[in-house]
Amino acid sequence: MKREKVSPKTRTVAAAGENASPRIRPTTKIPAAAAIGILLAFGVVAIFVADAIWPVPPVQSADASAVASTSGSPAESPQAAAWKRMIDQHFAGDAACASCHPKQAAAQRRSGHSRTAVAMLESDFASELLAGQPYRDSRRSQTFEFTSHSNRFMVRDADDPDLPALPVTWLLGSGTHAQTPIFVDQQAQRGVEMRWSFLANRDGIGLTPEHEKFDQYEAKSLQCYGRPMDAGDVRSCLGCHTTVGPPAQLPIQNDLYVANVGCERCHGPRKQHALLAHQGRGEESKPLVQYASAEAYIDACAQCHRDESSVSPTAQPHELVRFQPYGLKRSRCYLESPDKLTCSTCHDPHDTVSHDRTVYIQQCQQCHQPGRDSLCTASPQGDCIDCHMPATEWTAGIAFHDHEIRIHEALAPKHSTPQVKP
Ligand code: HEC
Ligand code: HEC
Ligand code: HEC
Ligand code: HEC
Ligand code: HEC
Ligand code: HEC
Ligand code: HEC
Numbered sequence: 390m391k392r393e394k395v396s397p398k399t400r401t402v403a404a405a406g407e408n409a410s411p412r413i414r415p416t417t418k419i420p421a422a423a424a425i426g427i428l429l430a431f432g433v434v435a436i437f438v439a440d441a442i443w444p445v446p447p448v449q450s451a452d453a454s455a456v457a458s459t460s461g462s463p464a465e466s467p468q469a470a471a472w473k474r475m476i477d478q479h480f481a482g483d484a485a486c487a488s489c490h491p492k493q494a495a496a497q498r499r500s501g502h503s504r505t506a507v508a509m510l511e512s513d514f515a516s517e518l519l520a521g522q523p524y525r526d527s528r529r530s531q532t533f534e535f536t537s538h539s540n541r542f543m544v545r546d547a548d549d550p551d552l553p554a555l556p557v558t559w560l561l562g563s564g565t566h567a568q569t570p571i572f573v574d575q576q577a578q579r580g581v582e583m584r585w586s587f588l589a590n591r592d593g594i595g596l597t598p599e600h601e602k603f604d605q606y607e608a609k610s611l612q613c614y615g616r617p618m619d620a621g622d623v624r625s626c627l628g629c630h631t632t633v634g635p636p637a638q639l640p641i642q643n644d645l646y647v648a649n650v651g652c653e654r655c656h657g658p659r660k661q662h663a664l665l666a667h668q669g670r671g672e673e674s675k676p677l678v679q680y681a682s683a684e685a686y687i688d689a690c691a692q693c694h695r696d697e698s699s700v701s702p703t704a705q706p707h708e709l710v711r712f713q714p715y716g717l718k719r720s721r722c723y724l725e726s727p728d729k730l731t732c733s734t735c736h737d738p739h740d741t742v743s744h745d746r747t748v749y750i751q752q753c754q755q756c757h758q759p760g761r762d763s764l765c766t767a768s769p770q771g772d773c774i775d776c777h778m779p780a781t782e783w784t785a786g787i788a789f790h791d792h793e794i795r796i797h798e799a800l801a802p803k804h805s806t807p808q809v810k811p
Contacts, residue, residue: 472635472645479658480633483651486659489666493652496739501563502650506630509557509570510542514587523547524585524594528604531613533585544583546613555614557583558643561630564589565741566787569597572614573623575642580623584615590786598784629693655689655738683723686731687714690738709793710781716792723794726756746772753777 483503487494497503509515518524518535519542525532532547536554545554555572558580562568568587573580584603588595597615606612618626623641627634632647632654639645653659662674680686687696691714700715709715713732717723723730732738735752743749753773756762768776779797780788 466639468639469635469642469645472639476633476647479660480647480653481658481660481663482647482653483649485663486652489663489671493739496737496741497652499741500739501565501741502654502739504563505561505650506627506646506648507560508648509560510537510540512560512568514560514564514568514570515542515557518594526584526596528596528601529584529606544614549608549613552609552613555581559627559630560587561626562586566590567598571618571623571626573627573641573643575640578620578623578641579611580618580626580641581611581614582616582618582622582626588786598787650693680731683728683731684718686733687718690714690732707781707783710789710791711783713789713792717794720792720794722756726762729756746774749774 483494483497515535515537519537523532523534530548534545534547536543536545538554541556543554543556546552557570558573560568560570564587566589570583570586571580572583582597584597584600585594586597587593600616603612603616611617620641624634624637627641627646630648630650632649632651634647635642635645647653656678662671665671665674680689691698694714695712696714696718699712700709717730717732720730735749736742750773757764765771765773774790776797777794778790778792781791782788
């Protein structure tokens with residue numbers, strides 16, 4: 390399957406070999422208009438409540454039909470129009486930054502951030518499904534059939550002719566690991582996370598991660614298609630996969646979102662900066678890299694990458710490996726080197742993750758060197774990551790690196806000592 394692949398060897402740590410401390414800027418003052426925009430823009434990140442909504446009351450067949458026929462755009466309210474004007478006035482879009490910041494723009498295009506929410510019908514995955522066979526879900530004995538109709542991507546259960554076809558709205562995820570489609574019902578303000586996804590480890594369609602728990606389903610309800618979501622769920626899904634979206638007072642409407650995690654998600658609305666910079670006055674509207682401390686930096690990433698505030702008391706250790714800020718903030722490396730360690734120590738936030746271990750090991754050794762922090766007593770020349778940040782399966786076939794840097798008692802003694810390649 391053809392995906393926009395990038396070289397895994399891409400060197401991402403901008404400051405490799407430099408000091409490991411993060412480049413934290415003082416908090417900058419921003420103009421009032423931009424501040425309003427930012428407040429609007431960043432007040433909308435909802436709390437992730439995925440597990441709270443199952444099971445939902447089933448909808449009747451009539452409801453399912455109603456959904457399929459009326460899920461188009463509702464009439465536009467003055468508030469929605471004002472929101473669109475605000476976006477237009479304050480947000481420039483990634484393309485507007487590229488001419489002056491080519492390095493960050495090129496990195497951003499490699500990163501999953503730049504294509505983590507696309508219109509389903511425009512995706513490669515949709516083209517492949519439309520050209521291929523229906524998908525048989527053997528765990529449920531359903532057969533999902535895909536068509537396009539009036540410029541919409543539709544899915545139906547071929548084994549249940551009474552069930553209407555559902556339009557699929559967004560495809561979330563770049564495909565490094567997976568891409569999961571969702572349906573957004575703009576009328577009823579709810580949605581469905583589809584039961585089928587693109588899975589990189591199968592190079593094709595398969596069961597959406599964690600959907601084994603939804604093998605049982607209510608016939609003639611939205612559950613036939615996947616996991617029903619309430620408005621809060623839909624907002625949080627899109628909130629983490631887009632640059633900006635409508636605040637709570639406005640309805641969930643697809644055209645009120647700026648898709649993908651673009652430059653202005655992290656740097657705030659920058660249209661004014663871009664305009665002034667074109668007149669040689671870029672300095673007057675110095676853009677924000679607004680992190681007063683290492684903690685504030687990590688908090689900004691944790692809005693989506695998740696820290697302790699998103700962790701439920703019943704979470705299992707393997708589930709937590711997906712939450713890099715959670716792990717990092719528990720590490721002694723972070724706790725005992727105040728205001729030094731951020732995500733930028735090891736990653737360029739603009740770029741796709743590098744798999745070049747030598748770069749990471751150099752970062753460990755910036756601190757763990759003779760005369761500074763402690764040295765490894767077990768394998769000082771080995772691959773630190775294998776032993777102290779091991780890849781850990783989150784769900785079958787998808788692993789994340791455990792960002793709680795520590796001594797894994799169970800792992801260590803069994804390991805041979807891999808040598809670092811020059
Ligand atoms: C016409 C050229 C131009 C365009 C377009 C432009 N910038 Fe800039 N940008 C500049 C200049 C000039 C600076 C100041 C460089 C410096 O401080 O050394 C700057 C600085 C920055 C900085 C660093 C600020 C700091 O505190 O060091 C960020 C972040 C930034 N721009 C983001 C953006 C984003 C996001 C966009 C697109 C929405 C954008 N820029 C569009 C010219 C531009
Ligand atoms: C608006 C939510 C959001 C914020 C804020 C955010 N991220 Fe992400 N990040 C994502 C999503 C979603 C993905 C998955 C992208 C994909 O589909 O591949 C991701 C992926 C990544 C990746 C992997 C990219 C790749 O292609 O390998 C890195 C690294 C990363 N983020 C670092 C950061 C850092 C560092 C920060 C803070 C400076 C940050 N992110 C802030 C949502 C966010
Ligand atoms: C709290 C923020 C948050 C919420 C809510 C959220 N995501 Fe994500 N999502 C992320 C981040 C961060 C990543 C990248 C790291 C990871 O995979 O955990 C990601 C990764 C993904 C990926 C894998 C991308 C890849 O190829 O690596 C998919 C697919 C995805 N999300 C779909 C969804 C769907 C569907 C929903 C709603 C049901 C959702 N996400 C809700 C933050 C979020
Ligand atoms: C996921 C969050 C995130 C996104 C998206 C993002 N940036 Fe940044 N950017 C940062 C952070 C954090 C820094 C601070 C420096 C660092 O940690 O590397 C930064 C620094 C910068 C700088 C200052 C120079 C430097 O590299 O330190 C410029 C210029 C910049 N970004 C432009 C952009 C442009 C243009 C885009 C979109 C193409 C963009 N950024 C997208 C988080 C982000
Ligand atoms: C910013 C500096 C810094 C960086 C970068 C850093 N560490 Fe640390 N690390 C520390 C400090 C400080 C401690 C606690 C005091 C000590 O052991 O010297 C520590 C402790 C540790 C410990 C002992 C943990 C425990 O629970 O006893 C391990 C293992 C470790 N680091 C491994 C790593 C690895 C592997 C990397 C790279 C992936 C890394 N560190 C990067 C500063 C850092
Ligand atoms: C001490 C170094 C270090 C720091 C600090 C660090 N990471 Fe990582 N990160 C890694 C390593 C090593 C990998 C695995 C790279 C590979 O694939 O070989 C990784 C992988 C990732 C991935 C890809 C998914 C995975 O787990 O394999 C994401 C996303 C990510 N980091 C986000 C973050 C965020 C967000 C932060 C800040 C909270 C952060 N990282 C801080 C070292 C670090
Ligand atoms: C083969 C697995 C392995 C590799 C590779 C490895 N370590 Fe360790 N590391 C361990 C074990 C096991 C311990 C605990 C040793 C003990 O308790 O005596 C340890 C201990 C440490 C400590 C704590 C030392 C102290 O005095 O408490 C630090 C710091 C550390 N490692 C850093 C690193 C760094 C940095 C690298 C890469 C250059 C690395 N380790 C590579 C297994 C490994």
